Amino acid sequence: MTDGFSQSGTEGLPSGYPTYTTIRTPVQNLTAPTSWDYQAIDLADRLKRGPDNNLATIEDNVEIFVVGFFPIPYNSSTASNNWARSRAAATGSVAAGNHPCPAATLPSAGANTFSYASNSVAPGVDELLNTISSSTPGSCDHYFPIAKSEGASLPQLFQIMAGSIARGRLQ
Amino acid sequence: MRRERLDSVMRWCRGWQALSTRRVKGQIAYMAVLLTSLMGLAGAGVDYGLIVVESARLQNALDAGVLAGARALVLSTAATQGAATNPASGTRNYDDEQAAKAFLVSNGYNVTGLNGVTFTFSSSASVKGASNDTMQINGTVVKPTSFWKAIGINSTTITQRATAVSTGGMVDVMLSLDLTGSMEMSGNDDLGNLRNAVNAFIDQMQLSTTVTRGTRMGIARWAGVNCSWWRGTSSSPPAGAADNDRYIDMDKGATPGAPARRHARPTAATTLPRPTGWRARCGDHDGRF
Numbered sequence A: 001m002t003d004g005f006s007q008s009g010t011e012g013l014p015s016g017y018p019t020y021t022t023i024r025t026p027v028q029n030l031t032a033p034t035s036w037d038y039q040a041i042d043l044a045d046r047l048k049r050g051p052d053n054n055l056a057t058i059e060d061n062v063e064i065f066v067v068g069f070f071p072i073p074y075n076s077s078t079a080s081n082n083w084a085r086s087r088a089a090a091t092g093s094v095a096a097g098n099h100p101c102p103a104a105t106l107p108s109a110g111a112n113t114f115s116y117a118s119n120s121v122a123p124g125v126d127e128l129l130n131t132i133s134s135s136t137p138g139s140c141d142h143y144f145p146i147a148k149s150e151g152a153s154l155p156q157l158f159q160i161m162a163g164s165i166a167r168g169r170l171q
Numbered sequence B: 001m002r003r004e005r006l007d008s009v010m011r012w013c014r015g016w017q018a019l020s021t022r023r024v025k026g027q028i029a030y031m032a033v034l035l036t037s038l039m040g041l042a043g044a045g046v047d048y049g050l051i052v053v054e055s056a057r058l059q060n061a062l063d064a065g066v067l068a069g070a071r072a073l074v075l076s077t078a079a080t081q082g083a084a085t086n087p088a089s090g091t092r093n094y095d096d097e098q099a100a101k102a103f104l105v106s107n108g109y110n111v112t113g114l115n116g117v118t119f120t121f122s123s124s125a126s127v128k129g130a131s132n133d134t135m136q137i138n139g140t141v142v143k144p145t146s147f148w149k150a151i152g153i154n155s156t157t158i159t160q161r162a163t164a165v166s167t168g169g170m171v172d173v174m175l176s177l178d179l180t181g182s183m184e185m186s187g188n189d190d191l192g193n194l195r196n197a198v199n200a201f202i203d204q205m206q207l208s209t210t211v212t213r214g215t216r217m218g219i220a221r222w223a224g225v226n227c228s229w230w231r232g233t234s235s236s237p238p239a240g241a242a243d244n245d246r247y248i249d250m251d252k253g254a255t256p257g258a259p260a261r262r263h264a265r266p267t268a269a270t271t272l273p274r275p276t277g278w279r280a281r282c283g284d285h286d287g288r289f
Helices: A034-049 A125-132 A148-165 B002-075 B092-106 B190-204
Strands: A066-070 A143-147 A167-170 B117-124 B134-144 B155-167 B172-178 B216-222 B248-251 B261-263
Touching: A034 A125, A066 A125, A066 A148, A125 A143, A143 A148, A148 B002, A148 B190, A167 B002, B002 B092, B002 B117, B002 B134, B002 B155, B092 B117, B092 B134, B172 B190
Parallel strands: A066 A143, B172 B216
Antiparallel strands: A167 B155, B117 B134, B134 B155, B248 B261
């Protein structure tokens, strides 16, 4: 559950704040705050693999659901305090059940309903959070965007998420 | 002397033959009654067996349907619950019924009320349910009989019921919550909504201290590199004191423990009005999570 952005920019960072070398290829050596996004992806990837660091042994794997909670309307400004960069949250509503995610198919870049790093203001926050989640490739089935203006629907969204985790039990 | 003995034997044989003939006739009558009874019992057994089989088949179908329905109930994105009977499309009751009906049909049952088969669906909130998370299906099948008709029983009504609740089962869940300042600054009581959502999630997962094989859950508060986990103050109490307010504490100082000043929650805005040189400390960390 996050709005996907760092609270602060580079100001106030301790001097000598370490750079980060990515685990996934291509290996990159990055400085903050860019490095934080890559670090989050690496950490999530490691978490998904479970204690044995093996994605194929699913018994111990961790499933990650991400709820993106964004201000709307979508704003393409590059200002560091612009956090309204989620097209997915700005499209549709939880009440109507028509946010583009979660879904079995990723919205196309041309639809402008999903913030890709390639066609949106960096970091392409929808793509970033969906990558962190356990969505199967080509889908956003583990990513739940929601606008802050529909925050009253947040409990409903969490219930839907719980429903996707839960299983029926006979009584 | 020999002839007399022979006559005596012949008389005995004729007597025995007559007696045997009477016995055979009696045995035939006895066997006829016995076979009729056995056939009747066998026929009754066949009907009873068919009823038992149908009853088990109905229960299996109901179990499958109610499990699917309970899951659809909590997965439904419909905002409204819908009428208890004949729910309209676009309601949660409608979604769970459709899911359940699909499984009833796949188990060979007509769900349109034909052929003496009827189902009634209902949903409710469990003790811990934040919303309706429990589904019940009652199924009735009128089963025609074959042999029982001989004694006036042309059919028998089989009634079964299944109930299922949606629960997390043996799943461990960790909620990682972003409580940084931006999560509160839209003016829409974002963290209040988040609290309600977490409560709904916990209820939906049916947490219980008595169910050892149930869901276990933890909550991690995520702050970020520049957040320090000490509480700000609303006016001028000592640094680190609890203020128990609903405001984001922002401070210019870089040292945790330095006096904090409150930054009033702004009105709705799409962007955070962050004064130059200021940075948000942790979000609402008054201990409510």
